[in-house]
Amino acid sequence: MKNKREESLSDFELDGRLARDSDLVTVLGLCQLRILKDSRWPWLMLVPQRNGMVEIFDLTPLDQALLAFETNTVAAALKEATGATKVNVGALGNIVRQLHVHVIARFEGDPNWPGPVWGFGQAVPYDEPQKQDFLKKLIEAL
Template identity: 60%
Template sequence: MFELDPRLEADSHAVTQWPLCQVRLMDDARYPWLILVPRRASAVEPFDLDEVDQTQLWQEANRAGAILKTETGAAKINIAAIGNIVSQLHIHVIARKPGDAAWPGPVWGQGQAERLDHAALAETLTGLRAKLIAPQDNAPQDSTQ
């Protein structure tokens, strides 16, 4: 049965459920940053998913990236599956712009996360949900795998 890693839960906020992934907002005001977590037990690497889920994962990462790029005016979208600290398979989708806190380097290990205050979090989640939730996303999901 799928269970979200406690560190991912502590560092991010639930936005919505897509056909494969739980979509989460990273709690760092420095970057527009989504995390996609496939709801598949024991998945550590993308190749741990069957071919159908691998395709779905890439489609969902592309969808998240396209939405972030449009909504933020990002110069570049970084999509990565690192997982050295949290082994549960998760994909980072991060909107980047020249002059952001880590530009042009990677966001990992650059300063301290700046938590979203309550008002900013509520506003960001509302805006993201309006963009990320589509009617097909509300279909029942199989999370028993």
């Protein structure tokens, strides 16, 4: 018999747009860690595996703490793996309502620096060796 947490993880449904725009890297304690399909920025996303969540405050206090821990862990690993000037973290959800947190490495002189990454230009897909090299560095830093 599954406990409530195991049941919620196994029944988790990822929004179709998030699935289309990203690839799974790994599953952390609470979140799926995903990489966005846009090589212009090292861009990760954490998606808490809880159905029906829209805002961070919709999570239980324990899940809020776990999300904060996982976000900080991923942000620090991203900075270490990339040497980023700045790491941007945001949970906007204006278009996709399912709770998700963006973690983006930014560099002076990157496309649209210092402006936002959203709605700027067209996504540039990774070539597979470039993507695997980035993910190897990220996983080592985690």
